[in-house]
Amino acid sequence: MARRAFPVGLRPRWRLALPLLLLSTPGRAVARDERCTKAPLRIEAATDNDLIHACEAWRRVEGFLVVQRGLRMTAPLDLIFAERVELDLGATTLRVLGRYERSRRILRVTSAQADWLREPDRLMFRQPIDAEMHTSLIVHELAHALLLDNFRVAEPGRVCSEYMAYVVQLATMQPATLMRVLAQYPEDDFASLAEITEIAHLMDPHGFGIRAYRHFMREGHATILDDILGGKVGTDLPM
Numbered sequence: 001m002a003r004r005a006f007p008v009g010l011r012p013r014w015r016l017a018l019p020l021l022l023l024s025t026p027g028r029a030v031a032r033d034e035r036c037t038k039a040p041l042r043i044e045a046a047t048d049n050d051l052i053h054a055c056e057a058w059r060r061v062e063g064f065l066v067v068q069r070g071l072r073m074t075a076p077l078d079l080i081f082a083e084r085v086e087l088d089l090g091a092t093t094l095r096v097l098g099r100y101e102r103s104r105r106i107l108r109v110t111s112a113q114a115d116w117l118r119e120p121d122r123l124m125f126r127q128p129i130d131a132e133m134h135t136s137l138i139v140h141e142l143a144h145a146l147l148l149d150n151f152r153v154a155e156p157g158r159v160c161s162e163y164m165a166y167v168v169q170l171a172t173m174q175p176a177t178l179m180r181v182l183a184q185y186p187e188d189d190f191a192s193l194a195e196i197t198e199i200a201h202l203m204d205p206h207g208f209g210i211r212a213y214r215h216f217m218r219e220g221h222a223t224i225l226d227d228i229l230g231g232k233v234g235t236d237l238p239m
């Protein structure tokens, strides 16, 4: 699969930002891409690619959820890239792609430079995690964080957030990549809201995401998003 150094659309600005970015120190907070200066994010990037992916991801989330659908982030959040991101499960820890600490408003995402992302079985939507997939991962995680600021119920089911995070991730994906992803999943979408459950998500998270995207595109956008924000979908397990 062809690897893309950075997403289409960033190239002209990338050239402008290059001298500034080259002055940054890897592993420390680095200079922001100019398109990120108004984003409600404090970005601590492990590499310049992380920063580029983060800015592009915010641009996509802002366009889809803020500009087009009126959601808003209530306060800035920290977006921190690290070689290793873990979920503390008490007796053990689980290495994950990303996690959001809601109370501290800290979103941690695995850096694009982590070799772990390139292990043969580390696939996303049955695709290797290249620059575009890494960007879409950040989109997914940022969407979660933004949705949590906009739910109208205190404890919406986890599946509400997952449904919409996958929708934003896929709807804003580069078209060629999205076509490759969808071709991997010929299955139908959800027939009704009743099928959108936490069990379906746990059994096959990425398959769930594809079905959510197709369902969202088929049904009226405004109605579904309103149901999601109202916590009406798939409340079978607590968030």
Ligand SMILES: [Zn+2]
Pocket: 140, 144, 161, 162, 165
């Ligand atoms: Zn998720």
